[in-house]
Amino acid sequence: MHLFWQRGYEATSISELTAAVGVSAPSLYAVFGSKEDLFRAALQRYLEQFRRERGQLLAAPGLSARAAFEALFEAIADGFGRCPARSGCMLVAAETGGLGEAAAHLREVLGAHRAGIEAGFRQRIERGQREGDVAVGVDAAALAKFLSTVVQGLSxxxxxxxxxxxxxxxxxxxLRAWPPA
Incomplete structure (x- = not known):
């Protein structure tokens, strides 16, 4: 996961992966089937870790939507800043690390995961509208897109x-662009 995260899909070689995992190439292929399948498994692990460590911040009870995003953003900034490899977000890093023609379809996979995060942002904003701390007239989709774009740029x-x-x-x-309630 860390190799793909730091270097991207294309730039990570099978020999680097086998050295990092401590297995031979045939063993790696026997377990994962292909480099792409290993990448998908690493991506899934990254997303599970993100949801466990950061995703619950948006769902925390008792916080306004803005306060929930403040807590999430604080955790993201700390995580990005502490990471010695300065890898940012794996969903962005994998894309900026290059996806050649052979792996172009992985753009769709990465895009779908980024869209899922944006959808989670939208759901939290809509929850804030239902709870009265986000104005009903706020375009939840546009605000979610803005916030997810900021996080991707932060990466x-x-x-x-x-x-x-x-x-x-x-x-x-x-967050200064956050609409008043």
Whole structure:
């Protein structure tokens, strides 16, 4: 997972993967079938870890939608800033690491996962509308797209070496665009 996360799909070789895992290429293929299947398994593990560590912040009871996003964004900035490899988000890193023609269909997989995160953002905003802390007239889809785009851009900033505090400032700036209740 970490190799794909740091280097992207195309730039990660089978020999690097076998060395990292400590198995031979035939053993790797016997378990996973292909490099693409291994990538999909690594991506699934990354998403499960993200949901476990960060996703629950949006669902936390007793927080307004804005406060839930503040908590999520704080955790994301800390995570991106602490990561010694400055990898950012695997869903963005895999794309920016290059996907050649042989793996072009993985763009659809990555895009679907990013769309799923955006949908989760939208659901939390809509929950805020139902609970009265987000104005009913707010375009939940547009706000969710904006916030997910900021997080994706933050991932690129992290890959470029930005630490946690500059990332937090970007997120604080983004939250200033939060519509009044």
């Amino acid at each position: 690129i900033q992290a890959r470029d070496g930005a630490g946690a505090e500059p990332l937090r400032e970007v997120l604080r700036t983004a």
